Amino acid sequence: MDHAPPAPAIAAAKKTVLRTALAVASVQGSVMAGLVIWDAIKRRSRSKRPGFPHPGIFHSRIGESDITLYTFGADLYADMLASIRGAKKQIFIETFIWKDDETGNQFKDALNEAAERGVKVYVIYDVFANLVVPGSFFKFHPAIHVYRFPMFRPSLVLGSIRSTSLDHRKLLVVDDQTGFVGGYNIGSLYATEWRDSHLRVTGTSVWDIRNAFVTVWNGQFAGRNPKIRHTTPEGWESRIRAVNNIPTSLVYPIRGVYLDAIGRAKTHIYITMAYFIPDQQILKALIEASGRGVDVRLILPRDSNHVLSDWLSRGFYRTLLDTGVRILLYRDAMIHAKTATIDGQWSTIGTANIDRLSLTGNYETNLEIHDEAFAANMEEVFEIDSGNSDELRLEEWGARPWLARFSETVIVPLRPFL
Template sequence: MAVVRCLVPDGPGATGEPALSRGYAWGMLPQIPDSMATTAKKWAMRVVLAFLAVQTAVVGFLVIFDAIKHRQRKTRPNFPHPGVFQGPVADSEVTIYTYGEDLYAAMLDAIRGAKTRIFMETYIWKSDDTGLQFKNALNDAAARGVEVFVVYDGFANLVVSPSFFKFHPKIHVHRFPVMRPSRVFSPLRSTGLDHRKLLIVDDETGFVGGYNIGELYATEWRDTHVRITGPSVWDLRQTFAIVWNAVGGAPEIPHHSPHTWDLHIRTVNNIPALLVYPIRGLYLDVINRASSHIYITTAYFIPDQQILQALLAASKRGVDVRLIMPENSNHVLADWLSRGFYTTLLREGVTVLRYRNAMIHAKTATIDGRWSTVGTANIDRLSLTGNYETNLEIHDRTFAENMENIFDIDSGNCTELTLADWQKRYVAARISETLLRPLRPLL
């Protein structure tokens, strides 16, 4: 019941006191006793705390349960390797890698053959034998006079000894800090993690995709990366330079204009420091344009309402929408949040494919046999409106054909989920999905 206090006099000689102190005046409502208001606030707080406690308990249980399952399935992953695909796109040459060992060999060859400059940026960099190979190759390059710039994310590498990131003294290094003072004064510009994975050598060869650096990713994860040689490498060089200069790296990397302007290959970058997040808009635009098919592979599928509705609308108008996601990813909470969307997707005819026996970490899409993207951004809030990310947008039918072939091979290692099967899941699973739903905007 609302409380209205009024200083308008209700008769001659009124003192101007609140009318409620002298009885009800016209249009006034009785005051709720302070004790009742206090009790209501306490109950509201208890309800909120109880809900948070239940959420915490559910998350804790899922983490423990997943850890037990992970120990039980500690066997060598067995999954298909689609292979290496190569072909021209306009005046550049583009190679698609789908297995870590193949990619790392190509990246290390490029670093060891560098003559003038290396830009390297990664999210996770393990201090294992694979990580050490990259570190040594960069140190050797700096020792022979190559200018080397390195960027890595501090939060993602908290478990890595700081001593591992001590490089040759001539290497320029920027570590995205875990804690930044600017979070207090400009939180929107300071929330992003550096989730990008880039390597540019001599402004002639560039790599981008989902692979981090480490032995785990070399042989046990299914991911996708691309290498570009030719004039389109300029886009990746500029991508690195913009972020390096924006976050205060030194020395400043000068801007170079491209020799050619090729619209067949374009980089799209989310840069929180500049409040720029175009990758989400890119997905919305191409999904709305689709007329034949949409094939998406993503490690974590937690879309916002606009992207979800765009996919559902595409399916309703007859577009063949297919999603590949891991059956069990490396983040159990992300898995359960993704599962909360399955019923809605399946009811509208979207094909949900769950990748088996290994973690699929690729961030790719191909649409209508003419448009494709490969990059670092997942379809979740962290990637699309939070982190530093880079995706390649490629308009080329041959490249799209290669991406469709890869999707078909990956689909053969998937279990297709049906609505009938999904509705048979345990009641406890349904309750968990509902309780975790408020966490969607956080991931």
Template sequence: MTKRETHPYTGTVKKLLWRSALAFAGTQAAVIGGLVATDAVKKSQRKKRTGFPRPGTYTSSVSDAVTTVYTYGADLYDAMIDEIDKAERHVFIQSYIWKDDETGRRFKDALGRAAERGVDVFVSYDGFANLVVRPRFYRFHPSVHVLRSPIFRPGIIFANPRSTGLDHRKILVVDDRVGFVGGYNIGAPYATEWRDTHLRIEGRSVWELRHAFISFWNNTRTSRHPELPDPGAGFWEPRLRSVSNAPAGMVFPIRGVYLAAINRATSHIFITTAYFIPDGQILDALTAASRRGVDVRVLVPEESNHVLSDWLSRGFYSELLDAGVTILLYENAMVHAKTATIDGKWTTVGTANIDRLSLSGNYEINMELYDDKLAADMERIFEVDSGNSRVLTPEEWQRRNVVARFAELVLVPLRPLL
């Protein structure tokens, strides 16, 4: 047989591999279709869920900043709109989802009033996340500067992370005096039906949020958008700082911050996340912490608004439970918070979930805070949320049926995508 001749079985093997790949893809599609259809039926039969416990609002001081943690959307929105109405110089607002409903219009009207009295207003939102919103809703007051992240990013065809990241941040900065950041999007359902967490900062550390907004604006604006000045902070405060993912620069520090905190833990790790699809390092860090005696608890929605994410998350439960990690399933409402507190000292509140899209895909921002009082407040919030959750036991998990196990296995290759 010459060098250029092909082994007689090569063509047959290639055909078998190709057919196997197609068959597996078809099986995946069938499983996903079945899950989505079943979830749609369940949601259509489900009554509106609003009866979850409200952990409350907590205020403390971190260095010279006053921080407030909000856990109920209606309270948060009132505070945000009140600050917009008091704005004198500028308002920066960035939201992943901004619904055309009563709540969305309240914010839009408040920004219009601010612009009317001469305040410089800058708005940024994600075009893809708001495809279902009528475009005319985003016609703000003529003086408002609006930056929409593109609906379609050509880089997605080539899987280029520099140009595929969604704008998943949620930021409000008013007059460099007060800032807000966290998991809440803008919309009526989030005001009363979802459990989420947002952080308010008052004082010079608002610069952390201002810088994040301005950096995003200046790096993504077009020639018709004004450039914003971005002065340095003029101070150093390691106890309260922002950590921002910026795909265009291939900068993804939030993941590293989580890993460093988890690896330092000696007492307890309390994590709340809407979508939990950890990569290998984070999974290993959590299981290693549990095996060395750390009380590791992960609180996730029993049923989120994304059924595929739920099933991908379940694929990690066996390894977590085997390592002694406590899995808490939040009931009767969607928990959308992205928070963690460790050893009564370290806390993070922000926009990033523990999944690939957040940790190495989208534009995200988390605050990292070192303060005993704030950590104690976050532990109280976690305790209230735990009271509305059920513990998934190893025995219950082992009793799941064969169909569920098969679905988990088939979906494993999709983990890197979400």
């Protein structure tokens, strides 16, 4: 007959497990604090960045829709503001970060002026992402309908994943005629000092961006804001599709779109990503693609604005380099784009990073585009960005200091949270 271990032995085992867990957590905390401090020191000592290439503005036409690809924030903001100032009926705008600076105030003033002349204006912004922005900044014209995407929601008490989601999207739709979507938040820093990518769509496919906004607006928690009428598209353009992650419905299709596209690749995969912390399936898909002869290239920030994301990403570099994936580290600016183009046929651009927060956590919107001309534009942008990047070599990465390897290993358990 089996006998249960004595109570003192169980108590001792529990103490040992607890002490071990506390020791591990202490080491992780020390490493994270050290990385943050070291990053802050580096930023202070770093001379002002000399600037970076602006690939330009690219145009293409797909069916009844015109697509404009922006690669410099000042160009994008000028056209967004022109659209807002020319609005006649309604404006939908949704953003993750909205800075209280010159650019942020230009957008706020343009929206207030639109409301003053009778345009219906609907605004969504994420409260958590803007905690450092004074609350007074978000006081709009009384006619503007505002949904402050909340930090605390009823689902928090249920402990479900949907309760941890943020609204990470960046959308603008004017008069159902013009739509914008991409990686740019609103702020002067992003206008001139960050390299990002964004799209403007005019024509029938604006409906996809409109529908993305309306779905979230109408799904908000009970409040005083009116519902927005759903519409149906004038035409169905299958080559352009908005892919939306909607946590309240536990719908996360963007990850599946990436996996499907990577699995179909025959010649090349070019990905530009601000924060790259792939799960095992996406990592495996990229490695398998490289193994079957696909030219897989990643443009990632040399130093991003999130030091922990950088170090978590670096933990994948050896595995990727060992299997032939090329890693290009973008210099002289933060590259915040979330784009991919494959085989000169398929492309995606939007708000979602390849990490847990974007692919299985936050509200996100990407446009999926099947078009050779648009893919050619994306490849040209990738080529220009590659010229401003340093390729990481396997021997260089293998020679990094032991302390860097130790730090990467210690923070591996944080990957599922970012």
